[in-house]
Amino acid sequence: MDFDLSQEQTLLQDMVRRFVTEQCPRGFVRELEKSGAFPQAMWKRLSELGLLGLPIPEDHGGSAGSMLDMVIVIEELARAALALAIPFINTVGLSSKVLCSLGSDKQKNELLPRVLSGDMLTSFAWTEASGGTDVLSMKTRAEKSIDGLHYRVNGSKMFITQAHVADYIYTMVRTDTKVAKKTEGLSCLMIPADLQGISIRTIEKTGQRSTGFCEVVFNDVEVPLESLLGDEGQAWKQLVPLLNGERTCFAAVCLGIAEAAFKDAVNYMEQRTAFGKTINHFQALQHYVAEMKILIDGSRLLVYKAAWLESQGKPDALIVTEAFHSAATMVSRVTDLGMQIMGAYGYTTEFDMERYWRDGRVFRLSPISSEMAKNFIAQSMGMPRSY
Ligand SMILES: Cc1cc2nc3c(=O)[nH]c(=O)nc-3n(C[C@H](O)[C@H](O)[C@H](O)COP(=O)(O)OP(=O)(O)OC[C@H]3O[C@@H](n4cnc5c(N)ncnc54)[C@H](O)[C@@H]3O)c2cc1C
Numbered sequence: 001m002d003f004d005l006s007q008e009q010t011l012l013q014d015m016v017r018r019f020v021t022e023q024c025p026r027g028f029v030r031e032l033e034k035s036g037a038f039p040q041a042m043w044k045r046l047s048e049l050g051l052l053g054l055p056i057p058e059d060h061g062g063s064a065g066s067m068l069d070m071v072i073v074i075e076e077l078a079r080a081a082l083a084l085a086i087p088f089i090n091t092v093g094l095s096s097k098v099l100c101s102l103g104s105d106k107q108k109n110e111l112l113p114r115v116l117s118g119d120m121l122t123s124f125a126w127t128e129a130s131g132g133t134d135v136l137s138m139k140t141r142a143e144k145s146i147d148g149l150h151y152r153v154n155g156s157k158m159f160i161t162q163a164h165v166a167d168y169i170y171t172m173v174r175t176d177t178k179v180a181k182k183t184e185g186l187s188c189l190m191i192p193a194d195l196q197g198i199s200i201r202t203i204e205k206t207g208q209r210s211t212g213f214c215e216v217v218f219n220d221v222e223v224p225l226e227s228l229l230g231d232e233g234q235a236w237k238q239l240v241p242l243l244n245g246e247r248t249c250f251a252a253v254c255l256g257i258a259e260a261a262f263k264d265a266v267n268y269m270e271q272r273t274a275f276g277k278t279i280n281h282f283q284a285l286q287h288y289v290a291e292m293k294i295l296i297d298g299s300r301l302l303v304y305k306a307a308w309l310e311s312q313g314k315p316d317a318l319i320v321t322e323a324f325h326s327a328a329t330m331v332s333r334v335t336d337l338g339m340q341i342m343g344a345y346g347y348t349t350e351f352d353m354e355r356y357w358r359d360g361r362v363f364r365l366s367p368i369s370s371e372m373a374k375n376f377i378a379q380s381m382g383m384p385r386s387y
Pocket residue numbers: 123124125126127129130131132133134158159160161162208213362365366367368369370371372375386387
């Protein structure tokens with residue numbers, strides 16, 4: 001067993017850490033949260049650093065990095081700016097991976113250069129208003145037009161991250177309703193977000209405000225047939241294994257947020273005084289810090305293991321889900337303790353702790369809720385399906 005990062009991975013980590021420290025100061029990040037604007041100039045810098053091609057094969061101009069490389073980068077980005085970390089997952093981690101695995105040569109040759117140059121953003125649309133957990137109840141329909149040139153898409157998707165700034169929305173649709181199982185008859189369409197008949201409404205949310213999420217309505221949208229990714233009707237079988245890594249990537253975000261909260265809490269304890277001494281003298285608060293440290297380090301072991309397994313070509317959905325669930329509960333607890341340490345100041349918007357607290361909370365709901373993660377873990381151990 002070797003717990004060390006390779007020399008290349010340490011250099012990668014240092015590079016991204018230096019980049020966010022120099023380019024994403026707190027004031028800038030707070031402004032992004034207020035405006036909700038996408039930091040296009042910073043995104044271009046990520047392209048210049050070669051990061052937007054990290055998981056893309058070398059013959060398409062990328063650097064063929066591993067899932068562990070992805071986790072290292074995402075953790076560092078998330079320490080400073082979710083406005084970079086979240087689109088990095090969606091556009092670079094998920095969409096590019098799906099495109100590289102399932103896309104035709106034409107699709108890859110057309111779209112991957114735009115990802116690499118920082119000129120394309122993508123969203124992933126599965127959830128519908130009727131329920132994200134029961135995702136197979138989705139109803140958005142794509143029917144072939146009579147002239148056979150288009151799919152006609154009708155329906156709507158809910159809570160779609162950054163659909164309002166995306167160039168393409170990778171959308172799960174039903175292309176066949178007469179199926180024996182709900183997992184059949186689903187297809188993935190790469191839908192250009194500016195097609196006629198698409199309307200996108202941003203929805204205000206509690207945390208992660210620098211990356212808006214949206215309702216996307218498709219009203220008789222004519223989508224070219226060549227937008228189909230993979231085989232028609234086979235999207236569930238083809239995409240789900242590819243998207244396991246999504247949970248690992250979001251677990252890395254949890255690590256980044258928790259690290260930032262930990263650092264701020266420790267710094268604060270060194271400055272703040274009560275009863276004539278700095279509050280880092282109080283044992284109760286020292287125990288909070290110790291708990292934060294144990295939780296972060298323990299969670300990182302699971303997340304890195306999940307990433308390492310995938311990097312070795314042995315992805316393990318159980319470990320991935322354990323890692324994500326651990327990271328999601330960890331970040332909630334760590335940011336809560338951070339707020340406790342900072343007292344009332346931690347609850348004000350003058351410090352970043354309340355933002356970490358809001359930003360981390362969402363991972364107990366998405367991309368998989370804590371309840372569904374535990375359902376999956378129990379079933380993986382052989383227990384009967386409870387729903
Ligand atoms: C910030 C954010 C970003 C998101 N981005 C995207 C995106 O880009 N693309 C996308 O497609 N979706 C996205 N989502 C949607 C997300 O995946 C769903 O919110 C999530 O799957 C949960 O679905 P729901 O909110 O409809 O909850 P519901 O399905 O309504 O569930 C409500 C509660 O019931 C529980 N529950 C439901 N069924 C069971 C069961 N069988 N056993 C035990 N408990 C159960 C759930 O765990 C939850 O606690 C995003 C959500 C958030 C919050």
